Amino acid sequence: MPIDKMPPDRPLLVVENLCVSFRTEGGVVPAVSGVSFSLAQREILGVVGESGSGKSQTLLAILGLISSPNVVVTGSVRFLGQELLGLKRRALDAIRGRQIGMIFQDPMTALTPVHTIGDQIIEQIRAHERVSRAAARKRAVDLLDAVGLPSPDNAVDRYPHQLSGGMRQRAVIAMALSCNPALLIADEPTTALDVTVQAQILELIGRLRNEFGSAVILVTHDLGVVAEVADRVLVMYAGRVVEEGSKGQLFREPLHPYAWGLFGSIPPMQGPRPARLTAIPGSPPKLSQMPQGCAFGPRCTFRHEACAAQPALGGAGGHRSACFLPRDGRQDLRPTLAGRAVPA
Amino acid sequence: MLTALISRLGQMVLVMFGISVVAFLIFFATPGADPSARIAGRNASQETLAQVRHDFGLDRPLPVRYALMMKRLFISRDLTSFVNRGQKVVPTVLEAIPITLSLVLGAAVFWVLGGLIVGVVAGATRGTWLDRTLMILSLIGVSIPVFWLGEVANLVTQSRWHDSWLFSWVPPLGYIPFTEDPWGWFKALVIPWFTLATLYIGLYGRVLRASIIETMQEDFIRTARAKGIGERRVLLHHGLRTSLVAFVTMFGLDFGALVGGGALLTEVVFGLQGVGKLTYGALQTLDLPMILATVIYASFFVVMANFIVDVVFVFIDPRVRDAH
Numbered sequence: 001m002p003i004d005k006m007p008p009d010r011p012l013l014v015v016e017n018l019c020v021s022f023r024t025e026g027g028v029v030p031a032v033s034g035v036s037f038s039l040a041q042r043e044i045l046g047v048v049g050e051s052g053s054g055k056s057q058t059l060l061a062i063l064g065l066i067s068s069p070n071v072v073v074t075g076s077v078r079f080l081g082q083e084l085l086g087l088k089r090r091a092l093d094a095i096r097g098r099q100i101g102m103i104f105q106d107p108m109t110a111l112t113p114v115h116t117i118g119d120q121i122i123e124q125i126r127a128h129e130r131v132s133r134a135a136a137r138k139r140a141v142d143l144l145d146a147v148g149l150p151s152p153d154n155a156v157d158r159y160p161h162q163l164s165g166g167m168r169q170r171a172v173i174a175m176a177l178s179c180n181p182a183l184l185i186a187d188e189p190t191t192a193l194d195v196t197v198q199a200q201i202l203e204l205i206g207r208l209r210n211e212f213g214s215a216v217i218l219v220t221h222d223l224g225v226v227a228e229v230a231d232r233v234l235v236m237y238a239g240r241v242v243e244e245g246s247k248g249q250l251f252r253e254p255l256h257p258y259a260w261g262l263f264g265s266i267p268p269m270q271g272p273r274p275a276r277l278t279a280i281p282g283s284p285p286k287l288s289q290m291p292q293g294c295a296f297g298p299r300c301t302f303r304h305e306a307c308a309a310q311p312a313l314g315g316a317g318g319h320r321s322a323c324f325l326p327r328d329g330r331q332d333l334r335p336t337l338a339g340r341a342v343p344a
Numbered sequence: 345m346l347t348a349l350i351s352r353l354g355q356m357v358l359v360m361f362g363i364s365v366v367a368f369l370i371f372f373a374t375p376g377a378d379p380s381a382r383i384a385g386r387n388a389s390q391e392t393l394a395q396v397r398h399d400f401g402l403d404r405p406l407p408v409r410y411a412l413m414m415k416r417l418f419i420s421r422d423l424t425s426f427v428n429r430g431q432k433v434v435p436t437v438l439e440a441i442p443i444t445l446s447l448v449l450g451a452a453v454f455w456v457l458g459g460l461i462v463g464v465v466a467g468a469t470r471g472t473w474l475d476r477t478l479m480i481l482s483l484i485g486v487s488i489p490v491f492w493l494g495e496v497a498n499l500v501t502q503s504r505w506h507d508s509w510l511f512s513w514v515p516p517l518g519y520i521p522f523t524e525d526p527w528g529w530f531k532a533l534v535i536p537w538f539t540l541a542t543l544y545i546g547l548y549g550r551v552l553r554a555s556i557i558e559t560m561q562e563d564f565i566r567t568a569r570a571k572g573i574g575e576r577r578v579l580l581h582h583g584l585r586t587s588l589v590a591f592v593t594m595f596g597l598d599f600g601a602l603v604g605g606g607a608l609l610t611e612v613v614f615g616l617q618g619v620g621k622l623t624y625g626a627l628q629t630l631d632l633p634m635i636l637a638t639v640i641y642a643s644f645f646v647v648m649a650n651f652i653v654d655v656v657f658v659f660i661d662p663r664v665r666d667a668h
Contacts, residue, residue, distance in 0.1 A: 065566055069471070089575060097572030104570075109563035112582045114661060123581070124571040159662040175571070 018075035046230030054239035101176030107169035111160040118156030166197035238295035245319035255321035444618035451540035458545035463552025485546030494613030517615035600649030604642025
């Protein structure tokens with residue numbers, strides 16, 4: 001069903017209980033466990049978490065891009081009501097690239113080195129639409145122009161190695177957008193880029209929603225990026241969603257001790273300068289040695305008996321967290337930076 | 345681009361000059377390799393030896409002898425064999441070239457096609473029984489000595505089953521020039537082609553499979569899959585296309601070496617009077633002018649094949665294009 005004929009309140013993407021596990025010599029290792037979320041049309045969802053928290057694997061699983069025979073993906077991913085998991089390759093290819101575009105993390109390796117970026121964009125357009133090569137090329141030039149590549153007429157015939165990292169990332173974005181996808185999935189699109197280019201790319205992603213009407217899933221480990229563009233945020237830890245809420249809710253009043261730790265690691269812009277930023281003690285659990293119960297438990301200051309069980313994601317007002325601490329008064333437990341301020 | 349080409353050609357000339365000097369020194373200036381004794385025959389008198397030395401210019405200083413030799417090889421082309429007096433070396437080599445070229449070119453067609461098919465199919469079906477079967481067959485192909493395979497092919501097609509309907513079309517061993525009888529040329533060479541190509545199909549199939557499997561792990565393959573273009577296109581247009589670099593490099597080296605005389609065993613087994621066989625015969629009788637001519641001819645093809653590979657690289661890998 002074309003996106004413009006959809007009822008506007010219908011969610012674009014519904015992910016339910018998505019699990020990704022790897023079969024290894026040491027047994028089955030879970031990378032993503034029971035991730036559920038839904039995405040409205042034109043919504044920008046930020047997914048944050050540190051490396052190894054399962055963000056990228058979640059995205060790859062949604063698009064069916066995990067090809068290793070040693071990976072088991074279970075759960076449900078419905079895009080516009082259609083189940084994507086287990087879909088035949090041909091049916092999946094009709095959706096990938098056309099209705100769902102993907103931007104990858106590393107622009108240096110994401111483009112085939114032996115084809116011009118124009119050819120790679122044209123290839124995608126012509127895989128999904130019956131247009132002439134000349135028309136597809138014209139659109140490729142327009143797209144490259146739209147993503148802010150200087151002299152797109154010239155750039156279209158260039159090979160990836162002839163472009164800088166920022167230009168390549170723009171080319172990747174142009175390619176992802178080439179069929180006006182309803183959903184754009186961006187896996188750390190700015191991580192490999194320097195800060196000024198980052199800002200331009202983020203601005204571009206924000207503009208996409210306005211100009212192309214796309215919804216965006218933006219994976220990042222950079223909270224600043226989330227604050228810039230996201231509407232809603234998922235916080236992931238050790239393969240699970242530990243907190244979910246609107247950007248305002250999450251930044252104003254984070255509920256999960258892990259989220260407290262994340263926000264505590266951002267230097268405050270106002271007030272006295274803290275002597276040290278808070279760091280979360282310990283390090284994330286190895287996927288092969290996941291602790292019993294709450295995966296954050298071993299690093300959590302507020303661990304108690306209840307934490308031996310796996311907390312469920314719960315809460316009211318669209319702001320949910322997976323923690324056993326009582327919701328009322330939980331904010332009072334949150335460590336503040338003020339107590340450790342440097343005397344002026 | 346043009347300057348790169350010219351400088352590359354200049355390099356080729358230099359390399360070939362170097363090879364000719366080294367070959368000349370090895371065969372003509374090695375102590376104990378005095379050719380005059382061989383030419384004059386056993387127990388020749390000192391006068392005869394001196395006469396022979398003078399006739400062949402062997403009493404002149406080394407650089408002059410080198411220059412004379414090159415002049416007779418390339419300019420007057422009247423260098424004669426030491427063994428078969430009166431046999432001119434250059435026309436003999438020129439006669440052998442079409443035979444070797446026919447053999448190696450035809451085999452190259454088979455082994456490139458075969459290597460591509462084996463490599464792509466095995467790479468795409470990695471881990472399945474098809475992949476395993478192809479890899480075992482390739483290993484067998486690589487391991488079979490070419491002379492043994494050729495002799496068995498001869499035994500079957502020339503002797504045992506020659507009178508059956510299967511192989512009655514096979515002509516007797518030897519070469520039939522293409523200009524005389526194209527169909528006969530094909531019939532005479534098709535079994536040598538397969539014999540020579542077997543090793544290389546196995547080798548190239550295995551190398552290409554490994555290269556494709558490695559390439560298919562790359563990030564850009566994931567990007568290509570995310571574009572929704574179908575696995576066949578991902579494999580051929582992105583995976584294979586990027587994997588061709590190793591394939592082309594190997595092809596250039598092997599082709600050059602084979603044309604330069606490396607197909608000797610196949611030539612001997614099938615009675616083809618090619619360059620390999622010529623070199624072999626010349627080495628057995630220490631026919632120095634013939635050896636020199638074939639070595640220089642061989643080096644020319646190896647250098648030439650490398651040059652062609654470099655040019656092909658410019659087309660298949662844009663990163664090479666900009667490196668100049």
